[in-house]
Amino acid sequence: MPINFSLEPFARISDVFCETGTYHGNAVIKALEAGFKKIATVEISRINLDIAKKRIAEHPLSKEAHIDYVLGDAEKNIGRLVDFAKLNEVMYPIFWLDAHTHVFKDGTLTDGNPCPLVFEIAAINLAFNGKAVLLIDDMRIVGAKGAPPHGVVGRVQAARNALFDPNALISMIKPGWGKFVDLLTILKLAMEVPDVSFRLLEGIEPLDVLCVYPNELHESLFGQNDE
Incomplete structure (x- = not known):
């Protein structure tokens, strides 16, 4: 976070937005404002999730959407996001992957694999075989x-x-994310599915978000920005 690019093109091709790392709800609010109606988000810190729920509930568009909140570790709960997307039978679910190793103010400490990206991407690719859109934040610290x-x-x-x-x-x-995983590892894993392309988008710093998307969506997502 933050998302410094428009989510509206993504909302036009999908009604489902899944997120790891809710934090204080900024991405969910941006997804609501872009037009997403079905949202699922995972957060490991109860305090962060409570703050997010309150902020999101105060947003008028939250009443027009179905939002699933999951308290827990992103790596252990990525299957719940996958099931959420499958249950809603969407062709191109959007996954915003923004969970981190962290020690939160409430004392919550992430444990297990210090880079949940590896497991998250593998689970999404297995489920959707290149038909999901991946938005992976914080490339600068991979x-x-x-x-x-x-x-x-x-x-x-x-x-x-x-x-x-x-x-x-x-x-x-x-x-x-730790030295055992680098950007090439993440890129290779994300693209181990047929007919996908990638692009770097604006995050908290320039070109800090990796977007991997089905080739057939290029015009819908980025065509208007290409010469």
Whole structure:
């Protein structure tokens, strides 16, 4: 998060938006505003999920949509999102993959595989064989133990903290996915299905979201932006 590109083209080709990593509900709200009517989202922190539910319930469009909330680990619950998409019999479900290794303020600690992306992508590909659309956030930290704050101001402050307060610097570094997986691994896994293409989209930083989509959707999703 955040999603710095329009979800409306995705909502035109699908009514189902599935998310790992609800956090405070920003992506669900953006999905509602784009026109999605069937949404499922997974969050490991109860406090985060409660905050998200409250924010989303206050949005007027939430009353026009069906939203499933799942409390738990993304890797262990990706099957519930897959089942949700299959139950709704949509041809091209949209999956926003934004779960992270993290220690939350309520003390919740993610455990198990530090990179749930590998299991998530494998499960989605097995279920849909290239007919799902994958939106994978935070490409800049794939294969990294951590990433500095985004933006010039954040990085200047991080440099200052490195000199005067190393502990404050550590608190500013976002957890990464770990060295055992890199961008090429994720890309290869995501494209181990027939007839798909990929594109990098805008996230919290430029080109930070990997989109893998069926070739037949290229014109619908991106044709208007191509020369």
